[in-house]
Amino acid sequence: MKKLVGENYTTPDLLAKVTGKARYAEDFRADGMLFAKLLLSPLPHARIRSVDTSAAEAMPGVRAILRASELPAPADTVTDLGETIRANPMGERALTDEPVYAGEPVLAVAAVDEETAVAALEAIQVDWEPLPFVVDPLVSLRPDGPSPRAEGNTWGRAPVESGKPPGPLTVMPLKWKAEDFADYDQGKMPMGEPQIDWNYGDLEAGFKNAALVLDETFSMANNQHHVLEPRTALAYWRGDKLHVHTGTQSAVQTVASISRWMNIPLEKVVLITEYTGGGFGSRATGAVICMVPAILAKKANAPVMLRITREEEQYIGGIRPGMHGRVKAGFAKDGRLTALDLFLIGENSAYEAQGDANSGGRFISLLYQPPAMRSRSITVLTNTPPRRAQSQPGGLQAIMIVEPVIAKAARQLGIDQVEMRRLNAPEGKALWGPAGRDGKRGYITSAFLKEALDKGAELFDWKTRQARSGKRTGSTVRGSGVAVSSFVAGSTGFDGLFVIKPDGKMYVKSGVGNLGTESVFDVHRVAAEMMGLRWDQVEVAWGDTSHPLPWTCVSGGSQTTHAMTRAAHAAASDAIAKAQEIAAQTLGGSPASYRVADGRVSAGGRSMSLADVAKKAIELGGKYDGHTLPENINKVTTTAATALAGEGLMGVARDTYPRDGTTVSFVAGFAEVEVDVETGNYKVLDYTAVGDSGTIIHPRAYGAQVLGRSVLGMSHTLALKTVYDQHYGVALATRLHQSRPPTILDVPRNMKWDAVNLPDPETPVGARGIGEPPVAAGACAVMNAIAAALGDDVFKRAPVTLDSLLMALEHGRPMQEPLTAHI
Amino acid sequence: MAIVHDVMPPFQLFQPSSADEALDLLDARPDTWVLAGGMDSFDWLKDRTKRTSAVVDLSGIDALRGIREVDGGLEIGAMTTLVDVAEHAAVNARFKMLAEAAGLVASPQIRNQGTIGGNVSQDARCWYYRRGWSCYRAGGSTCYADTPTAVNREHAILGADRCVAVSPSDTAPALVALDAQMVLRRRGSERVVDAADFFLGPDIDITRLTVREPGELLTAIRVPATFAGARHYFEKVRDRQVWDFPLVNVAAAFKESGGTIQEARVVVGAVAAKPLRLRTVEAQLAGKPATEDTAKAAGELAIAGAQALRFNAYKIPLMRNLVRRAVRGGPLAATT
Numbered sequence A: 001m002k003k004l005v006g007e008n009y010t011t012p013d014l015l016a017k018v019t020g021k022a023r024y025a026e027d028f029r030a031d032g033m034l035f036a037k038l039l040l041s042p043l044p045h046a047r048i049r050s051v052d053t054s055a056a057e058a059m060p061g062v063r064a065i066l067r068a069s070e071l072p073a074p075a076d077t078v079t080d081l082g083e084t085i086r087a088n089p090m091g092e093r094a095l096t097d098e099p100v101y102a103g104e105p106v107l108a109v110a111a112v113d114e115e116t117a118v119a120a121l122e123a124i125q126v127d128w129e130p131l132p133f134v135v136d137p138l139v140s141l142r143p144d145g146p147s148p149r150a151e152g153n154t155w156g157r158a159p160v161e162s163g164k165p166p167g168p169l170t171v172m173p174l175k176w177k178a179e180d181f182a183d184y185d186q187g188k189m190p191m192g193e194p195q196i197d198w199n200y201g202d203l204e205a206g207f208k209n210a211a212l213v214l215d216e217t218f219s220m221a222n223n224q225h226h227v228l229e230p231r232t233a234l235a236y237w238r239g240d241k242l243h244v245h246t247g248t249q250s251a252v253q254t255v256a257s258i259s260r261w262m263n264i265p266l267e268k269v270v271l272i273t274e275y276t277g278g279g280f281g282s283r284a285t286g287a288v289i290c291m292v293p294a295i296l297a298k299k300a301n302a303p304v305m306l307r308i309t310r311e312e313e314q315y316i317g318g319i320r321p322g323m324h325g326r327v328k329a330g331f332a333k334d335g336r337l338t339a340l341d342l343f344l345i346g347e348n349s350a351y352e353a354q355g356d357a358n359s360g361g362r363f364i365s366l367l368y369q370p371p372a373m374r375s376r377s378i379t380v381l382t383n384t385p386p387r388r389a390q391s392q393p394g395g396l397q398a399i400m401i402v403e404p405v406i407a408k409a410a411r412q413l414g415i416d417q418v419e420m421r422r423l424n425a426p427e428g429k430a431l432w433g434p435a436g437r438d439g440k441r442g443y444i445t446s447a448f449l450k451e452a453l454d455k456g457a458e459l460f461d462w463k464t465r466q467a468r469s470g471k472r473t474g475s476t477v478r479g480s481g482v483a484v485s486s487f488v489a490g491s492t493g494f495d496g497l498f499v500i501k502p503d504g505k506m507y508v509k510s511g512v513g514n515l516g517t518e519s520v521f522d523v524h525r526v527a528a529e530m531m532g533l534r535w536d537q538v539e540v541a542w543g544d545t546s547h548p549l550p551w552t553c554v555s556g557g558s559q560t561t562h563a564m565t566r567a568a569h570a571a572a573s574d575a576i577a578k579a580q581e582i583a584a585q586t587l588g589g590s591p592a593s594y595r596v597a598d599g600r601v602s603a604g605g606r607s608m609s610l611a612d613v614a615k616k617a618i619e620l621g622g623k624y625d626g627h628t629l630p631e632n633i634n635k636v637t638t639t640a641a642t643a644l645a646g647e648g649l650m651g652v653a654r655d656t657y658p659r660d661g662t663t664v665s666f667v668a669g670f671a672e673v674e675v676d677v678e679t680g681n682y683k684v685l686d687y688t689a690v691g692d693s694g695t696i697i698h699p700r701a702y703g704a705q706v707l708g709r710s711v712l713g714m715s716h717t718l719a720l721k722t723v724y725d726q727h728y729g730v731a732l733a734t735r736l737h738q739s740r741p742p743t744i745l746d747v748p749r750n751m752k753w754d755a756v757n758l759p760d761p762e763t764p765v766g767a768r769g770i771g772e773p774p775v776a777a778g779a780c781a782v783m784n785a786i787a788a789a790l791g792d793d794v795f796k797r798a799p800v801t802l803d804s805l806l807m808a809l810e811h812g813r814p815m816q817e818p819l820t821a822h823i
Numbered sequence B: 001m002a003i004v005h006d007v008m009p010p011f012q013l014f015q016p017s018s019a020d021e022a023l024d025l026l027d028a029r030p031d032t033w034v035l036a037g038g039m040d041s042f043d044w045l046k047d048r049t050k051r052t053s054a055v056v057d058l059s060g061i062d063a064l065r066g067i068r069e070v071d072g073g074l075e076i077g078a079m080t081t082l083v084d085v086a087e088h089a090a091v092n093a094r095f096k097m098l099a100e101a102a103g104l105v106a107s108p109q110i111r112n113q114g115t116i117g118g119n120v121s122q123d124a125r126c127w128y129y130r131r132g133w134s135c136y137r138a139g140g141s142t143c144y145a146d147t148p149t150a151v152n153r154e155h156a157i158l159g160a161d162r163c164v165a166v167s168p169s170d171t172a173p174a175l176v177a178l179d180a181q182m183v184l185r186r187r188g189s190e191r192v193v194d195a196a197d198f199f200l201g202p203d204i205d206i207t208r209l210t211v212r213e214p215g216e217l218l219t220a221i222r223v224p225a226t227f228a229g230a231r232h233y234f235e236k237v238r239d240r241q242v243w244d245f246p247l248v249n250v251a252a253a254f255k256e257s258g259g260t261i262q263e264a265r266v267v268v269g270a271v272a273a274k275p276l277r278l279r280t281v282e283a284q285l286a287g288k289p290a291t292e293d294t295a296k297a298a299g300e301l302a303i304a305g306a307q308a309l310r311f312n313a314y315k316i317p318l319m320r321n322l323v324r325r326a327v328r329g330g331p332l333a334a335t336t
């Protein structure tokens, strides 16, 4: 048996990437291609009274102008289960006549080149009616606070008579009382009426029995994704088929998005997306802006390229919701949590709500296993760019809000920080979240977080570093911190598809997006290994839906490795069963007596090559070569498999493996920092992270995720932020360097990673996802290390910048404005 | 007019190979934009905030590049890149603070492209001004950075006069501390200006940061031998370890004998619209031992009169501590 799972290898796209041969959307050209440019709203909220495009239209080289009114209405979605989800009439679109954030695209021009398109835009006169706006969620929650839309500042459903089905989701006002804000100036987060409120256990008793009760407010910044490749798209029509070149986190599911946005049938959309320069959740199924070149291409009857600039990307690329949190936590003398009361205020754009504030509490209930917990939350709309999922959405913010409290409690109780997390850690099929309709709390498939903590403490040499934590040399102090983190890490129910052709090679169709995680290839190593093939006998096709691809999960929510190794396993099991039947029919004996190994199907002395099995499959037809397909596969897979029918032995199946529990992965992170108390400047000296995410499929890719995403987490602590002027409601940090993503020199040179590498019992391959859990581990290990160096109550918000540290050290208390957004 | 950023507008491009040719061009069209490495220029042009019909690109003028020995000091051509200044043997041997300052600018990529002439001639980085808002500095009648809602963490604590933008340059304070001189040429004439007088505060001229007039080229920077071999100190504090402007920087030179400071130069950057030479601090330091007490007193004196805006109060203790560290000395300078 060729061992592929757990081994390093070179992915088939690597050479193209490092030689520059890889083509991203912007690298494509088409005959007669035009360029489009966007006109962005200069105001945070306004309505277009009128637009005069006459001068622009008269310019030579200008081919088409697109207004919001020309966009097709988005189609409703029909889910796999046949449920119809109605398109949200107040949701985000590609263009609008009533922009709800500064920088929102309002119209577009296509011209022979960008210079001409821009000259045309500059000749367009827009008469704006400015409307009320707000760019701070707490300002909007004030009794007399402004709302970002005429309808209000929250999403909700109008109350209906009992027994009637709930009304549609709509924007409505929700304001808190003046007395809720009584302690605002003291930096205490107000807690008015929440939208979500769940609890379990006896909270009151928990606090009563606590030896230590802390009540802390913490805020974290809104942050853009800063993907390297912006949302550029090239579009053209061939007949009635729309071709789009763009980056996305899902080759397959983006076709569905485009079809819905454009309101055209699925089979009329062809997507080319071989390479994507990062997504981090911001383009799970592509980006709606690709409609602009698509419609302009139709209007102008020519291919249209829309290159998105970095500043435009800062607007339309979306933002991770910033969050304020208040935590009341009770601890027994031994460090065990007795009760935890969490309130999260999430910021949102005036468009679709991100669920971060609502989901954050679940991860807290899981990570620290409080015997009693309440989680309240509200999501407040402002006139700022669309909120989109960003690596570990909700989990990151909630953990950043709670981890410092756990660290502070450990210090006050005199308990070692690693021990503190160990003794509160989940184990096995740990419970999480609130009780469901059945009154029972849900649970996860497995947890080996304690093992991760132990392994990490050893690798990081926690004891030695702990001993020097807080020690001052000259003007510098060192500090070491540990943090735990978790996130969902797997879904189920997707399809695998490949063909073994008469040349003996395996041809895999991968519907995974190629966004740098390598899972687009990694997951198929499972099927190749099961078929007993060498990796050089496997050809993976990806990223071009003109050759249809099977139904595949979105590469978001860290689900791919779990979901698609299961699907690959299912497809390989299907192919093995078919190969066994073919061998038995050809060579005699029972199918079950045959084994597939080393590219052959054998039983005792009887043996045939997979190449011969493939030939036989074509002769036999039916299910063997894909002329008959399983009924339970997705219709997208049926299309893809039908296109391949008759080419060889087909492995095609849906993942129907049972799973008991929700799949969640964990990471323990360790950091050491050195703070200069005369400047507030600090450096991260060292970092180690250990993952608990089941079996490792591809170690090098795994390590890149663990450390890469840890760095994404660190960026939230180090300096990354959005900046808005509250009076004008516009972004001030519109350049990459002003948003301050970390550089390679901001992170330690020799970070270490490892994994517990224990298989998850609820999935046949044992693998869970690892993309997201490292994020909060990186963010919080660094925050906790700073606090270990400087003591409690030095900073109350992230990023933890040197100005806030220096001022706190100068004044003996936090001096930063605690609750103002976007500063 | 709709505002569009990030697309280079059309202009006429001139690429002379001698300074005289460039000066002729500037004489004929004084509004011509001077282009050195472009690290500041491209921002303005691509954002279409400042417009020009013509650009003169100095990169083909070899005579403006390179470092020469002159009377025990150095003459640095304006087009010498920051990396070449940072790595030059004589600069490192005799004017260490300048090498450090140049080596701490921005990022390696920007130092490879950016020139020292451009670095001292660069415009303010106030994000309101750079967005193209019509503030005082842009010829308007208000300052957007000095309002109750403004985010002004990176703005001035000293020398503000209507405008609160700061000098963003890392090499500027070092050049002022070294008593450098700026050679400004126009067609047919040349003037030499002390670095300390080259930079302007808003009280003198609110629309520009230097005395350079339209039609003039900065051709060279002369660093005299005055502080060669003295004790130098440069430190820059920024949010990230690289690719960041100074929040505050300090450049200082001390002539010492027997542990006593004979003569001092202490210059602080990014706290005012020009690099601030702290003459009262320098006067107080003369004749004092370089001790912690002297350092402390210098730090306190340095911040006299400093005034914080809503978000930049931290710059006051930061400036105080950096001046203290400069006097104290030691291996604390930031490294890239």
Ligand SMILES: Cc1cc2nc3c(=O)[nH]c(=O)nc-3n(C[C@H](O)[C@H](O)[C@H](O)COP(=O)(O)OP(=O)(O)OC[C@H]3O[C@@H](n4cnc5c(N)ncnc54)[C@H](O)[C@@H]3O)c2cc1C
Residues within 6 Å of the ligand: A737, B033, B034, B035, B036, B037, B038, B039, B040, B041, B042, B058, B078, B079, B082, B104, B105, B106, B107, B110, B113, B114, B115, B116, B117, B118, B119, B120, B121, B122, B123, B168, B169, B170, B171, B212, B216, B217, B218, B219, B243, B244, B245, B246
């Ligand atoms: C992301 C980023 C980070 C940065 N960080 C820092 C930093 O940390 N520290 C720092 O000091 N700077 C920083 N900078 C600024 C950068 O270093 C300077 O902009 C650069 O040194 C300017 O040099 P240049 O040759 O590119 O000049 P250009 O951009 O070509 O010119 C700058 C200005 O000077 C004028 N000019 C240039 N040369 C001459 C001349 N010989 N005679 C007359 N006028 C001239 C130009 O007309 C223009 O107005 C940063 C810039 C960026 C984009």
